[in-house]
Amino acid sequence: MADAKVIPFDDDRARGARRTKRGALASVGEQASAARPARRGPLAERSRERPSGAEGGAAEGGPASTPGGGRGPGAVARPGALERLLGDEWDRRAARGLSFLRRRLTGEYEVDDFGYDAELTEQVLMSLLRPVYDAYFRVEVRGIENIPADGGALVVANHSGTLPWDGLMLQVAVHDHHPAGRHLRLLAADLVFVLPVVGELARKAGHTLACAEDAERLLTRGEVVGVMPEGFKGVGKPFADRYKLQRFGRGGFVSTALRAGVPIVPCSIVGAEEIHPMLGNARTLARLLGLPYFPLTPTFPWLGPLGAVPLPTKWTIQFGEPIPTDGYEPEAADDPVLMFHLTDQVREKIQHTLYKLLVQRRSVFF
Amino acid sequence: MGRVVLVTGAARPLAGRFVRRVQREPDVDLVLAVDTEPPAHRLGAAEFVRADIQHPAVGKLLVERSVDTVVHLDVNATPPVRRGSRAAVKEANVIGTMQLLGACQKAPAVRRLVVKSSTHVYGGAPRDPAVCRETTVPKELPGGGFAKDLLEVEGYVRGFARRRPDIAVTVLRFADVLGARAGSPLAEYLTLPVLPTVFGYDPRLQFVHEDDALAVLALAAGEPRRGSLAAGTFNIAGDGVVVLSQCARRLGRPTLPLPLPALTWAGAALRGVGAREISPEHVRLLTHGRVVDTTAMRAILGFEPEYTTADALADFIRVHGPGPLPPSTVHRAVDRLQEAVRHG
Structure with missing residues (x-):
């Protein structure tokens, strides 16, 4: 199972880490060799936790039928489900849809100070993203319980993939999987809010500008805020640098979390790096268009808009143990050395988790 | 002896209502309403003084009547008459404020100055925080128009506050005022039969109800309450x-x-036919929107608005009536659709 799916890393430290990880996995693998065939099945693929045994797979049996729908048992289950829906359920659904339509058309809904339209996000935007999440990228979420059920938290994730699909998938992951149904409020680059339509949708989906003021306001209100500190350096890095975290800014996100006294939840996303393998960057064109980079992938811009369709990679999103920040004095947020240290700690944590997940990954696409 | 209040810009409807309101305050003896044009509305027992604040005559008035509270409301986005020029408005806003402040500086009796400003000072750019505080410095300062006037006016007021630390200076940055009679540019825009918007942007808006605007002006012009x-x-x-x-x-x-460019042209075309204009700062508001933080208003000024933004809008609709597609009609149309789905 080994070499085909492990991405070769360039630096020695990473290679060493991989070797030890592979050794560790081998011993785990021997113990759990009986469980391994099961991991290829649709049940285990869907499971949110790492499959620890037979009971894990059985517990996930219910929801597992949806993603497998394309091939196998789920496809048989679907017409049955539809028939059931077309009974009494149908009338109720239509009524619900029409009352939604009525509220939208008469403007009787609420938005918050940031322009977050909870109803539109839940009923429309999430429904549009869910097929991409479930069927296309087949995202597997682990450690979602590391996001607290109430109060603020800052989710810090790696950023990749040329187009920020990872942010959107992270939002769906938190929304669909968190037991308390929390909403992730993403911090986005200013470019997002300059662009028409994109900026409008981003605000309605609860995103806001990545600046300390907005982040602190959201965190002190007790929201879960998502940030990708690598920014354009991460999302627009060449394919050769995949899964190598870029610089994490100056640690502004850590001092914001410290001021708000909320825990930092490190998050590693595997799979997004390969959706648009960025082989080159047309810098002159990017400068002309006012963009931070202009990607050249094997398909884009050669195939036109069709080339911008992401590759259907298999994703894993792993939330790590929260790092508490409430043990520091308030003035600690102004201490650059401490901020740098904490930033590095978060970064290392994400990077190590990425390596671990890469070693466990069977293939980029499955 | 009670207080003497001078109100500038009294010919505008909001200022007129303020003049009538402030003279009912128990400790106010005399209200002087100043403007270049006689107002169309009643001013009650207030004394109307036809004067231009750009003229030094106002300074004499301040000293002679020993005015102790100056409420400067003559800072406007639009000319008093529809065909007035933008240059004259700027002159009145900036030079008028400068002269008024100069006059206040030489008037020993003045104790309190209240200046009406607007949240337009924050500009409104995609690179600014989503919610502006009083201390927020916009990344892109407004380059012209009313917003630039406000920046200059506020700059003069800050300088004045430094030179006369014995005077309590209050600057109130109002969000767009909506009400039965308030003629703010946004209110005029909202009465258009079809609202031209900027494609691809859905700005966040905040409103103040006219009654709240008057209440907070009265609060700022009066003696501060305990703890505020x-x-x-x-x-x-x-x-x-x-x-x-x-x-x-x-x-x-x-x-x-x-x-976006078409909206600017449309604005120019509207002005060309003498209709309501869509000014550049208005286009900016319609593109990026603007939301402000009101913590200081509650905590320091001690003011609790009676109307929320949605209430102010609802009251505006109540007064001005719904447009060609009232929500009740839409509601009924959806009801009919529901019936059709159920039976057909």
Whole structure:
């Protein structure tokens, strides 16, 4: 199972880490060799936790039928489900849809100070993203319980993939999987809010500008805020640098979390790096268009808009143990050395988790 | 002896209502209403003084009548008459404020100065924080128009506050005022039968109800209550936010999304035929929107607005009536659709 799916890393430290990880996995693998065939099945693929045994797979049996729908048992289950829906359920659904339509058309809904339209996000935007999440990228979420059920938290994730699909998938992951149904409020680059339509949708989906003021306001209100500190350096890095975290800014996100006294939840996303393998960057064109980079992938811009369709990679999103920040004095947020240290700690944590997940990954696409 | 209050810009409807309101305050003896044009509305027992604040005569008035409270409301986005020029408005805003402050500086009796400003000072750019505080410095300062005037006016007021530390200076940055009679540019815009909007943007808007605007002006012009401090700069806005599309649906007015340059042309065309104009700062508001933080208003000024942004809008709709597509009609249309789905 080994070499085909492990991405070769360039630096020695990473290679060493991989070797030890592979050794560790081998011993785990021997113990759990009986469980391994099961991991290829649709049940285990869907499971949110790492499959620890037979009971894990059985517990996930219910929801597992949806993603497998394309091939196998789920496809048989679907017409049955539809028939059931077309009974009494149908009338109720239509009524619900029409009352939604009525509220939208008469403007009787609420938005918050940031322009977050909870109803539109839940009923429309999430429904549009869910097929991409479930069927296309087949995202597997682990450690979602590391996001607290109430109060603020800052989710810090790696950023990749040329187009920020990872942010959107992270939002769906938190929304669909968190037991308390929390909403992730993403911090986005200013470019997002300059662009028409994109900026409008981003605000309605609860995103806001990545600046300390907005982040602190959201965190002190007790929201879960998502940030990708690598920014354009991460999302627009060449394919050769995949899964190598870029610089994490100056640690502004850590001092914001410290001021708000909320825990930092490190998050590693595997799979997004390969959706648009960025082989080159047309810098002159990017400068002309006012963009931070202009990607050249094997398909884009050669195939036109069709080339911008992401590759259907298999994703894993792993939330790590929260790092508490409430043990520091308030003035600690102004201490650059401490901020740098904490930033590095978060970064290392994400990077190590990425390596671990890469070693466990069977293939980029499955 | 009671207080003597001088109100500038009294010919405008909001200032007129303020003049009538402030003379009912028990400790106020005399209200002097100043403007270059006689007002169309009644001013009650107030004494109207036809004067231009750009003229030194106002200084003499301040000393002779020993005015102790100056409420400067003559800072306007639009000319008093429809065909007035932008240059004259700028002159009145900036030079008028400068002269008035100069006059106040030489008037020993003045104890309190209240200046009406607007949240337009924050500009409104995609690179600014989503919610502006009083201390927020916009990344892109407004380059011209009313917003630039306000920046200059506030600059003069800050300089004045430094030179006369014995005077309590309050700057109130109002969000767009809506009410039965308030003629703010946004209010005029919202009465258009079809609302031209910027394609691809849905700005967040905040409103203040006219009654709240008057109440907070009276509060700032009066003696501060215990535990509150009326000096400083405060954002004044109703709670909550509406986005423009939502606002248009509640108003029952269809929107017409235009690309950004086309909206500027449309604005110029409207002005050309003598209709309501769409000014550059207005286009800016319609593109990026603006939301302000009102913590200081509550905590320091001690003011609780009666109307939320949504309430102010609802009251505006009640007075001005819904547009060609009232929400009730839409509601009935959806009901009919529901019936059709159920039976057919």
